[in-house]
Amino acid sequence: MTEKMNILIVEDEFLTADTIRNYLLELGYGVTGMARDAEEALSILEATETDMAILDLNIQGSRDGIWLAGMIKETYNIPFIFLTAYSDERTVKSAVETRPFGYLVKPFTKMDIYTTLEVARQNYTQIVQQGELKLGTGVQDKPLPMDEYLFVKEKNVYSKIRVRDIAYVKSELKYIELYVEKKRHVIRYSLAEFIDLMPAEHFIQVHRSYVVNKNYVDHIGINYILVAGTEIPMSSKRKEEVLNRFNFL
Incomplete structure (x- = not known):
């Protein structure tokens, strides 16, 4: 995550969203967009490099903030914090199950936002820095040649890849999944x-x-790439860079 975090605001009350935006800018953060519902939020995430999201639990539309949190966790791999006017036990329990990095209750102050974001940033950074990848040579040369191999820990043994x-x-947040010959290897390591x-x-990064x-790569579509029979999303922001890596007639 960069020193200056770029943050998405998902809040369907304009005055609240505008207040958050102003607070963030005053505190030195960037704002990638303000969304009123889940669909608009996903569109912004696809088109921008967002580092963190502030999600109202009760946004308009058929998809609430908890559903959106699940999508963000599954697809975009960025931390998020919840914002709500409700602090009852049931609401908190439902929100906590998605493992947010923070929780803000309305009304809030500028310093409430700052504290929550910085704690979330610190916790996220600690998570992604914890890696358990070992190289076959015992030395982490950068970059590795294609014929080099890795030893990936799985249960009590290391698999050679x-x-x-x-x-x-x-x-996937604090893990990455390696797909080798249709087999998935999960390790605790950051994608970066x-x-x-x-x-x-x-190796090309086609999406966050x-x-x-x-x-x-078997096929390249408008917003996806087919890799070994699996459809991989390609973000619009990375599309030009990705296409430049291939030859076209």
């Missing part, structure tokens, strides 16, 4: 650190949460 055999990588290990001429091995 050759770099060239990794079809794609998916990020893993990208640094991979040979850049072969996905890195693909270009040698396994």
Whole structure:
């Protein structure tokens, strides 16, 4: 996460959303957008590089903030905090089950927002910095050649994986998933650190949460890439960079 966090605000009360935006700008944060419902929020996330989201639990539309939190956790791999006027036990319990990085109750102050965001930032940073990846050579050369291999811990053993055999990588908050010959290997490692290990001429980040091995790309669509038979989303912000890595007739 960058020093200056870029934050998405999801709040259907305009005055509240505008107040949050002003507070964030005064505190030195960036604002990637203000959404009134889940669909608008997902569109903003797809088009921008957002570092954190502030989600009202009771936004308008058929999808509430808890549903949106699940989508963010599954697809965009960024921390989020909840905002609500309700602090009853049932509401808090439902929100906590999604594992947010913070919880703000209305009314709030500028310092309430600052404290919550900075605690969330610190907790997230600690999580992504905890890695358990070991290299076959015992030395983390950057980048690794395609014929090099990794040892990935699974239960009580380490599985040997050759770099060239990794079809794609998916990020899931504090873990990454390596897909090798239709088998999934889950390790505790950040996507950013893993990208640094991979040979850049072969591995391409096509989405905030996905890195693909270009040698396994079978088809390129408008907003997705087919990799080893799996459809991988391609963000509009990364599309031009991704397409420049391939030859077209």
